[in-house]
Amino acid sequence: MSMKNNVVILGATGSIGLSTIDVIERNKDEYTIFALAAGTNVAKMTSLCVTHHPQYAVMHCERAAKQLKDALKHTSVKVLSGTQAMCDVAAHNNVNTVMSAIVGAAGLLPTLAAVEAGKKVLLANKESLVMSGQLFMDKVARHGATLLPIDSEHNAIYQCLPQAFQRNTDLGIHHQGISKILLTGSGGPFLTRDLATLPSVTVSEAVAHPNWSMGQKISVDSATMMNKGLEFIEAKWLFNCTAEDIEVVIHPQSMIHSMVQYKDGSVIAQMGQPDMRTPIAYGLAYPERIDAGVQPLDFSSIANFTFTKPDFERYPNLALAMDACKSGQAATTTINAANEIAVAAFLAQQIGFCDIYRVNAEVLAKSTLTSLNSVQEIMAQDAQARLLAKQCISELR
Ligand code: NAD
Ligand code: MG
Structure with a gap:
């Protein structure tokens, strides 16, 4: 048995997938890429396979797989297609760790397959947890999977929690002396934009996030703050708490990634550059720490550090999701x-x-x-x- 950590990356060609590969490349002695899976980007997948030679590459559809197979015919990479194949590689016996970074509901079944196989699951695909909530968490417990949040806010909260609670959330946050979870969000590109002009914003304006570089869907969700709404629901499940225990705080600089407030008055925050390689590295190495290629914050160069309450008139999707969470x-x-x-x-x-x-x-x-x-x-x-x-x-x- 190899001592190396065999990793599957679901959503390999995306923003999180590529950042994951970057962190693995910096820590080659510890991690190997066992399989890569993606939607339809054959060109990107081809170059990833040529550089990282995984044992398996899985595409969403037959057509894309056929093109990939052709492009990789002189390599030993085995090319597969479809959801079942993604589930199979995620649950493979030789795999320790699965990065769940497909965007949207398409990530649900492969992520659940990794959970059911008791893997260490690094969860970026928040939509799968939002969809399946209780069922997802029950499976994590039943199959002894290790669930590590990669979404930067949830990763920050996780880092601010007592270790006993990280490992077992059964008794709830209040039992651990926690009084509140403070979920921060930048407010996206339209934080200060004149409300009257919102109906006419363009796609390129909506996807231009001030602090983070991300896939298109999550970028739009950040502009509407539906992303924070999905994260609100995600936090409820991950940390076994209620909607009343979570407060959304606008923090436009995206340097504090979220906070945990304790009943003695302490507030513990996790800070860092807005770079997903930090939470990814944390998840890969947990409970140890590895190099992520990210510089620490330079406090002498930070001019502003501000916080406000969200405006629900500006962000009706946030209110909708918070209500849905209660429902x-x-x-x-x-x-x-x-x-x-x-x-x-x-x-x-x-x-x-x-x-x-x-x-x-x-x-x-x-x-x-x-x-x-x-x-x-x-x-x-x-x-x-x-x-x-x-x-x-x-x-x-
Ligand atoms: P992205 O659009 O950059 O990448 C999405 C990946 O999913 C691509 O590899 C794509 O090929 C793959 N994919 C799409 N449809 C698929 C299908 N049907 N089957 C298999 N693969 C499919 O998105 P992203 O920004 O990397 O986000 C991925 C997930 O991580 C999302 O759920 C997002 O909410 C979450 N997330 C992202 C960030 C970020 O900084 N990018 C931060 C927090 C959470
Ligand atoms: Mg987030």
């Missing part, structure tokens, strides 16, 4: 699905920026919300919400 699983699965369709329509210039909220709110209002007790029921709720969102979009156009 329950069916509501959170529904807004997650509606939002994926609405953001895709915005990116395709079929609807305006403010229509994203209209679609999300209308789909939630029209949906039947019953308890979801299996992956099948979750997927059915997700499919129903997507259908309603598409109807709503065609009416708006």
